[in-house]
Amino acid sequence: MSADSATVTYxxxxxxxxxxxxxxxxxxxxxxxxxGHFEGAFKVTKxxxxxxxxxxxxxxxxxxxxxxxxxxxxxxAGLRPVIEIMTVNFALxxxxxxxxxxxxxxxxxxxxxxxxxxIRMPGGAGHQLSAQHSHSLDAxxxxxxxxxxxxxxxxxxxxxxxxxxxxxxxxVILLESEGLYxxxxxxxxxxxxxxxxxxxxxRPGRDCTVIASSRMVWVALAAAEQLAxxxxxxxxxxPRTFRPLDLDxxxxxxxxxxxxxxxxxxxxxxxxxxGVAAHLYEACFDWLDAPIARVNSxxxxxxxxxxxxxxxxxxPADVVAAVMSTLAREVPR
Amino acid sequence: MSASPPxxxxxxxxxxxxxxxxxxxxxxxxxxxxxxxGRIGGFLHLAIGEEAAIVGTVSxxxxxxxxxxxxxxxxxxxxxxxxxxxxxxxxxxxxxxxxGGRGGSMHLMDLDRSFYGGYGIVGGAVPLALGLGxxxxxxxxxxxxxxxxxxxxxxxxxxxxCFNMAGLWDLPMVxxxxxxxxxxxxxxxxxxxxxxxxxxAAAYDIESxxxxxxxxxxxxxxxxxAARLARDxxxxxxxxxxxxRYRGHSMSxxxxxxxxxxxxxxxxxxxxxxxxxxxxxxxxxxGDGIAAMQAEVAQVVDDATAFAQESxxxxxxxxxxxxxxxxxNDDARGSALMRP
Ligand SMILES: Cc1ncc(C[n+]2csc(CCOP(=O)(O)OP(=O)(O)O)c2C)c(N)n1
Numbered sequence: 001m002s003a004d005s006a007t008v009t010y011x012x013x014x015x016x017x018x019x020x021x022x023x024x025x026x027x028x029x030x031x032x033x034x035x036g037h038f039e040g041a042f043k044v045t046k047x048x049x050x051x052x053x054x055x056x057x058x059x060x061x062x063x064x065x066x067x068x069x070x071x072x073x074x075x076x077a078g079l080r081p082v083i084e085i086m087t088v089n090f091a092l093x094x095x096x097x098x099x100x101x102x103x104x105x106x107x108x109x110x111x112x113x114x115x116x117x118x119i120r121m122p123g124g125a126g127h128q129l130s131a132q133h134s135h136s137l138d139a140x141x142x143x144x145x146x147x148x149x150x151x152x153x154x155x156x157x158x159x160x161x162x163x164x165x166x167x168x169x170x171x172v173i174l175l176e177s178e179g180l181y182x183x184x185x186x187x188x189x190x191x192x193x194x195x196x197x198x199x200x201x202x203r204p205g206r207d208c209t210v211i212a213s214s215r216m217v218w219v220a221l222a223a224a225e226q227l228a229x230x231x232x233x234x235x236x237x238x239p240r241t242f243r244p245l246d247l248d249x250x251x252x253x254x255x256x257x258x259x260x261x262x263x264x265x266x267x268x269x270x271x272x273x274x275g276v277a278a279h280l281y282e283a284c285f286d287w288l289d290a291p292i293a294r295v296n297s298x299x300x301x302x303x304x305x306x307x308x309x310x311x312x313x314x315x316p317a318d319v320v321a322a323v324m325s326t327l328a329r330e331v332p333r
Numbered sequence: 334m335s336a337s338p339p340x341x342x343x344x345x346x347x348x349x350x351x352x353x354x355x356x357x358x359x360x361x362x363x364x365x366x367x368x369x370x371g372r373i374g375g376f377l378h379l380a381i382g383e384e385a386a387i388v389g390t391v392s393x394x395x396x397x398x399x400x401x402x403x404x405x406x407x408x409x410x411x412x413x414x415x416x417x418x419x420x421x422x423x424x425x426x427x428x429x430x431x432x433g434g435r436g437g438s439m440h441l442m443d444l445d446r447s448f449y450g451g452y453g454i455v456g457g458a459v460p461l462a463l464g465l466g467x468x469x470x471x472x473x474x475x476x477x478x479x480x481x482x483x484x485x486x487x488x489x490x491x492x493x494x495c496f497n498m499a500g501l502w503d504l505p506m507v508x509x510x511x512x513x514x515x516x517x518x519x520x521x522x523x524x525x526x527x528x529x530x531x532x533x534a535a536a537y538d539i540e541s542x543x544x545x546x547x548x549x550x551x552x553x554x555x556x557x558x559a560a561r562l563a564r565d566x567x568x569x570x571x572x573x574x575x576x577x578r579y580r581g582h583s584m585s586x587x588x589x590x591x592x593x594x595x596x597x598x599x600x601x602x603x604x605x606x607x608x609x610x611x612x613x614x615x616x617x618x619x620g621d622g623i624a625a626m627q628a629e630v631a632q633v634v635d636d637a638t639a640f641a642q643e644s645x646x647x648x649x650x651x652x653x654x655x656x657x658x659x660x661x662n663d664d665a666r667g668s669a670l671m672r673p
Contacts, residue, residue, distance in 0.1 A: 038518030128374030304437030305426030
């Protein structure tokens with residue numbers, strides 16, 4: 001992070017990354033629904049149409065499959081598209097393009113052509129948007145070889161990861177969080193990239209390793225505060241990218257603490273937490289003093305009712321309970 | 334042969350139509366208040382301005398014609414006769430809601446009234462409607478599947494796929510493109526290559542045309558004809574309704590994109606005001622009758638709101654109920670495990 005770093009929101013950090021990379025590289029263009037004149041459903045692209053014009057900030061019809069595919073084709077032709085899908089929920093309409101084309105093309109054609117594109121989209125629950133608008137699909141994208149998957153939790157990472165994504169020669173899925181757009185923090189300057197595959201320790205601790213990403217980092221940190229008052233010091237680690245995954249940092253921590261909890265806003269079955277836990281069992285089996293605990297959203301479509309939704313998504317208290325379970329301790333009341 | 338409704342409905346039906354339009358308007362206004370008070374969460378998409386399109390459509394259909402819609406669907410449920418209490422309770426996420434608080438504003442369904450639901454993914458419900466039409470033909474019923482979607486949705490590839498199959502297989506379907514001229518912040522001219530949407534269906538050999546969606550009788554007549562084609566001649570039809578929504582896309586849209594002059598121009602064609610004039614002009618209702626009806630409707634909405642506010646929350650213990658029609662255990666977390 002540069003010394004002159006200012007405090008900005010996660011939303012503004014993303015905007016800065018887009019703007020700086022568009023200035024730096026003429027082949028970068030933006031495309032998506034309502035990103036130009038409307039300046040984005042979450043205002044991430046504010047001011048960019050005015051600055052760069054309609055050739056580089058392109059409003060599309062509601063056609064996720066087609067404009068995602070268009071981005072792939074344009075990337076094959078050497079451009080660097082940044083495709084905004086309004087929310088991750090609508091990426092399901094474009095999944096065929098992402099999985100069958102974007103992820104495959106470099107390998108399937110023997111490395112003749114690459115797909116240097118970014119698909120950015122926010123996800124997550126917590127706003128009572130009900131079952132079809134509350135997905136955390138991180139695991140679905142991470143499942144696919146050929147994609148890279150970045151999950152920023154802070155403004156600094158949002159900016160640095162997006163800049164890395166734009167300069168990357170492969171298709172990168174940048175999963176933003178609807179709940180973090182207003183989050184403030186310092187950001188890096190024009191040349192501060194956050195490299196893929198480098199986890200960061202958000203809070204050091206010796207008793208248990210808590211792995212969390214995106215909005216769950218903040219849930220885990222809130223839990224860590226509560227645990228500290230009971231004399232339990234957890235180490236909170238944010239992988240920042242799921243593909244590539246910085247297993248060295250995660251496993252190094254778990255070997256020190258001998259305990260791990262993986263927090264993941266997605267569903268439990270074959271999810272991010274399940275996948276990370278499997279890696280940790282393989283890497284740290286002999287060091288573990290307790291089974292790895294997972295904290296996930298409930299295994300249900302997201303309900304609308306506020307009380308049900310809050311019960312369905314991971315809360316600090318769930319993380320506290322999971323950590324205590326690895327320590328074989330009761331959660332104090 | 335089913336009897337089609339006459340082009341100009343009898344007086345009692347005219348009064349019914351007006352009452353339903355008024356009910357939708359008042360319900361939506363109250364929903365907005367409940368949202369502002371923080372009792373409704375999530376997205377709230379109001380259909381204020383689209384009452385003629387909704388009521389004109391529903392009044393032309395048979396009660397058992399399967400109807401599908403988008404997230405802007407409170408009016409469709411009200412027009413089908415769903416208890417306003419159950420709708421408002423759903424909006425407030427209460428146990429007494431029509432979907433038990435699971436769906437919320439965007440996902441109402443009332444199967445008893447053949448309202449097959451509101452869906453949140455743009456274009457996503459159109460193939461379901463195709464399936465409902467398919468099932469009607471398969472079973473040999475006289476039902477017509479009717480689906481309402483926006484002009485923004487019409488740009489989704491899946492809608493064209495459905496046009497083709499409906500045309501290819503002559504499914505008993507009516508596609509209703511509610512062209513309110515904006516998909517969120519995007520006006521039609523920046524999203525569609527051609528101004529009109531109905532010719533897209535015509536390209537698949539579907540009878541299609543466009544009508545004034547602010548005129549409830551014009552909508553009703555068009556839908557009667559479309560349903561007749563589908564029911565009696567077994568041919569799909571497509572009707573484009575030109576309309577306008579008076580509020581932003583949803584409650585979270587500050588609605589800064591649309592010009593004030595444009596909004597005023599469409600406000601001047603308010604479907605409730607114009608229809609009221611028709612009723613007064615033809616002596617079907619008088620001022621007192623209208624005032625009494627409005628008071629009765631306000632009472633219904635007040636009652637629905639009070640009912641919703643007083644209704645219990647959904648017990649958290651029921652979080653995982655209903656994921657499956659045939660569950661193998663009642664364990665929410667880790668339910669992929671088959672346990673005895
Ligand atoms: C596949 C998909 N993409 C984007 C969205 C976000 N979105 C919700 S409504 C909407 C506009 C839809 O416009 P239109 O179909 O004309 O219907 P209207 O809202 O005007 O009734 C958009 C873009 C969505 N829900 N689903």
